Amino acid sequence: MPSNGSRRGPDAATFRRRRLAAALIVLVLVVALLGGIIAVVTAVSGSQAPGSAAEESPGGTGAASAPPEATATTGQPSSSSPTASPSASPSASPSATPTCDPSRVTVEAATDKAVYAPGEKPLLTLRVINGNPVPCEVNVGTSQMEFIITSGQDRVFSSKDCQVNPSDNKKRLVAGATDSANFPWNRNRSTPGCATVKTPPRPGYYRLETKLGDRTSGQTLFQLQ
Structure with missing residues (x-):
């Protein structure tokens, strides 16, 4: 199929x-x-x-x-x-090591009173101050000191005029220390060479100045009656 x-x-x-x-x-x-x-x-x-x-x-x-x-x-x-x-x-x-600066060693002048009665003798003071932060050696002997009294332009007295046997005295002043020297003034006049002056200072105002070597203090005013 x-x-x-x-x-x-x-x-x-x-x-x-x-x-x-x-x-x-x-x-x-x-x-x-x-x-x-x-x-x-x-x-x-x-x-x-x-x-x-x-x-x-x-x-x-x-x-x-x-x-x-x-x-x-x-x-x-x-x-x-x-x-x-x-x-x-x-x-x-x-x-780091500080040293003594001589310019910071200063001098001051002082008296024990501001006014003195007739016949009363003033006590003059010289102060030396170490303003350094370290100790300084300073000659504070009489060979370096001078007490000077003036009145106006009149030079009345100087402790150097009749000084005898001046000496050195070196001291070690610690930082900030003060050393003082006193001088009793007989209310007399003086001249260089220690010549005799008979006329005594008259009552009135006077100024004290002190010296230590080449350092000079300011002036302190006081009165003689």
Whole structure:
């Protein structure tokens, strides 16, 4: 029956060929897919490889560069520190040790009273003051002292005029110390060379000035009645 033979489906050989072709196509697709996955994984792994090596290997190249740098930085101050210390010490030593300044050793004049009754003898005082923060050696002997009394332009008296056997007396005055010397005045006049002056000072106002070497005090006012 020819009509029935024309309607039969593909034979077994054709069916096997079709299945083989389909399997090949699937195999090609699977291979291509696997190749793409492998390529992506390889690319991702390659990009992470340097970072992973640095993180997983503390002794690697990235971590090993830090210790030498830190060692060099630490070594610089320690090597420069001994050099700076000796150079600073000599320059600071002279200024750190104060010395006695002669200009800060001053002299003052004083009297024991402001007003003296008739016949009363004034007591004159010379004070030397060490205004330094350190001790000073000062000659406070009679060879350096002078008590001078004036009235206006009149030179009335000087302890140097009739001085006998002047002497030196060097003293070490501590910081801020004061040393005093007193001279009782007989209410008499004097002249250089200790010539006799019979006329006594008259009642009135007088000024006392004291000297110690090249140091001169201010003037102190007092009154004779």
